[in-house]
Amino acid sequence: MNILILSAGTRDKVVQFFKNELRGEGRVIATDCSNLAPAAYEADKFCLVPRINAPGYMDGILDICRQEGVDAVFSLIDPELSMVADYAERFKEMGVTPIISDKDLVDKCFNKFEMAKEFEKHGLKTALCYLSIDEFNAARKEGKIDYPVFVKPVCGSASLHINKVTSDKELEGLFSMYDDLMIQEYMNGQEYGADVYIDMLSGKCTSIFIKKKIKMRAGETDKSVSVHIPELFDQISSFVENEGFRGIIDIDIFEVNGEYYFSEINPRFGGGYPHAYACGVNVPAQIINNLKGNKNPVTIGDYKDDIVMMKYNEIMIRDMSGTELVP
Amino acid sequence: MNILILSAGTRDKVVQFFKNELRGEGRVIATDCSNLAPAAYEADKFCLVPRINAPGYMDGILDICRQEGVDAVFSLIDPELSMVADYAERFKEMGVTPIISDKDLVDKCFNKFEMAKEFEKHGLKTALCYLSIDEFNAARKEGKIDYPVFVKPVCGSASLHINKVTSDKELEGLFSMYDDLMIQEYMNGQEYGADVYIDMLSGKCTSIFIKKKIKMRAGETDKSVSVHIPELFDQISSFVENEGFRGIIDIDIFEVNGEYYFSEINPRFGGGYPHAYACGVNVPAQIINNLKGNKNPVTIGDYKDDIVMMKYNEIMIRDMSGTELVP
Numbered sequence: 001m002n003i004l005i006l007s008a009g010t011r012d013k014v015v016q017f018f019k020n021e022l023r024g025e026g027r028v029i030a031t032d033c034s035n036l037a038p039a040a041y042e043a044d045k046f047c048l049v050p051r052i053n054a055p056g057y058m059d060g061i062l063d064i065c066r067q068e069g070v071d072a073v074f075s076l077i078d079p080e081l082s083m084v085a086d087y088a089e090r091f092k093e094m095g096v097t098p099i100i101s102d103k104d105l106v107d108k109c110f111n112k113f114e115m116a117k118e119f120e121k122h123g124l125k126t127a128l129c130y131l132s133i134d135e136f137n138a139a140r141k142e143g144k145i146d147y148p149v150f151v152k153p154v155c156g157s158a159s160l161h162i163n164k165v166t167s168d169k170e171l172e173g174l175f176s177m178y179d180d181l182m183i184q185e186y187m188n189g190q191e192y193g194a195d196v197y198i199d200m201l202s203g204k205c206t207s208i209f210i211k212k213k214i215k216m217r218a219g220e221t222d223k224s225v226s227v228h229i230p231e232l233f234d235q236i237s238s239f240v241e242n243e244g245f246r247g248i249i250d251i252d253i254f255e256v257n258g259e260y261y262f263s264e265i266n267p268r269f270g271g272g273y274p275h276a277y278a279c280g281v282n283v284p285a286q287i288i289n290n291l292k293g294n295k296n297p298v299t300i301g302d303y304k305d306d307i308v309m310m311k312y313n314e315i316m317i318r319d320m321s322g323t324e325l326v327p
Numbered sequence: 328m329n330i331l332i333l334s335a336g337t338r339d340k341v342v343q344f345f346k347n348e349l350r351g352e353g354r355v356i357a358t359d360c361s362n363l364a365p366a367a368y369e370a371d372k373f374c375l376v377p378r379i380n381a382p383g384y385m386d387g388i389l390d391i392c393r394q395e396g397v398d399a400v401f402s403l404i405d406p407e408l409s410m411v412a413d414y415a416e417r418f419k420e421m422g423v424t425p426i427i428s429d430k431d432l433v434d435k436c437f438n439k440f441e442m443a444k445e446f447e448k449h450g451l452k453t454a455l456c457y458l459s460i461d462e463f464n465a466a467r468k469e470g471k472i473d474y475p476v477f478v479k480p481v482c483g484s485a486s487l488h489i490n491k492v493t494s495d496k497e498l499e500g501l502f503s504m505y506d507d508l509m510i511q512e513y514m515n516g517q518e519y520g521a522d523v524y525i526d527m528l529s530g531k532c533t534s535i536f537i538k539k540k541i542k543m544r545a546g547e548t549d550k551s552v553s554v555h556i557p558e559l560f561d562q563i564s565s566f567v568e569n570e571g572f573r574g575i576i577d578i579d580i581f582e583v584n585g586e587y588y589f590s591e592i593n594p595r596f597g598g599g600y601p602h603a604y605a606c607g608v609n610v611p612a613q614i615i616n617n618l619k620g621n622k623n624p625v626t627i628g629d630y631k632d633d634i635v636m637m638k639y640n641e642i643m644i645r646d647m648s649g650t651e652l653v654p
Contacts, residue, residue, distance in 0.1 A: 036542070214363060313601070313640070315639075317635065
């Protein structure tokens, strides 16, 4: 059983986890468009590929699947998720399982405004949001919302250009500088992240790991602590099954005055997943089990509370003096 | 020989390096104001301390020195460097060596405008900079500078609020939003970092490691490659000796059209130092040698070219369910 991890980048831990789980049973192949992607060197084989927007990029990935006898494929970067979902049938025809939800659902995840409407449709709380200053001002007059607010790109990934805005002057300044912004209710509360697995065979939500985010850095969870929130287990489980998500997803949630507000969904391994793995929430094992044709039992909440994860920088050193850049 | 590392935070590698170099000869003690500082858990002993701005903070550090038989102390965070320099005499009276330059020099490093004038005084190139929109506009009329420009806080540390600005509208917007900004010539070139050791006994610059920065993330070097630039070895060595720096410092330099522009000095271990250590530029060993009363030989440039460093996230997991948070 061989697994292909696309755009491995600096996600060394994810590659290591799959190698651990596959040991003896298969290989991990990793791609990246840079030969300076440390995670790709963790794999059994590193395939240097063009940038994802290069012509014929996905055909090159199909070639790698053929050459390496790949059984399943997934990507670790947002802009590639839709592409993998788009090629789902092509992958399946070759006997390769794409570990990703359906394309429509993936696309919806990257439009924060549409996703907010989706949360509301399912009866989940989410932050108020507006696409224009006029709509925001109208709601403000009605007393529904006031400064501070978040201003962020409707379709941005990560936390690029996210600003806490406290005045008309700033708001107008940002809208004059950037396009496609959205004004969102400022969530002055505790942030949580959920690593959620939806069985690729049964469609059931089989595991949820909830972590309280203690510290963020560059849009990523830097420190977090494991917690159990039964109310969220229920809400998440029913939402992701109704929406039809498949595989691993990462959900951002805010808690304000005891109420949980759903913020975003990343239909991939989240940057904080290593915390879940360290607590025994073994998604790579569930993926491999699915690939072997077995459904996974529901084990939501099977982990201990109060386990803290703290990230720090490890380094990988490579001698690049030769011309052979790929090991 | 016991070394005290203040505000260890997530600088696990620096703590590990000192432990490696001291093995058998002494202990590393680390402090942090958070019990979620992974680097502090790497040390032989973790002392949880108040925030650096708490009353009596430095007296608490002196107490730790006394209790733990500390021989030398240094901090890893910018706002604490001046404080350590300020207490230099108090430390020395107790037989503790503060690994830091003189206070005046440390303070100068955190005023980017003053430091730029200092580089110029020593005949080193540096980016043009202005403290007001009027001065910038005057220089612009004379054809000395034009958009794009960097706008940054005069006294900021790291890259907080650094913006590439391309128009009057943006420039005025930023100046209306924030105080104490400075307008700096946009350096559209290659960034380099130098890890420099100035012997604490001889005052000589004994080692310089230059890395070409390949990728930045959240103001830190994420990927870099080792290079030799003899011209910079000479300029750096003479500048730091003339200025009277002591211990480890980190210098940021830009190269534009073959000319080197000095940008900033951080009078502490830089975030990219692990690259230098991995290449054999062993600053902890030089510090320990100094502390033993020995001067270090000059070994500038003693490392190989084309060695690449790539950072990735490692995680530390701790069970925080007990009330005893410090191990």
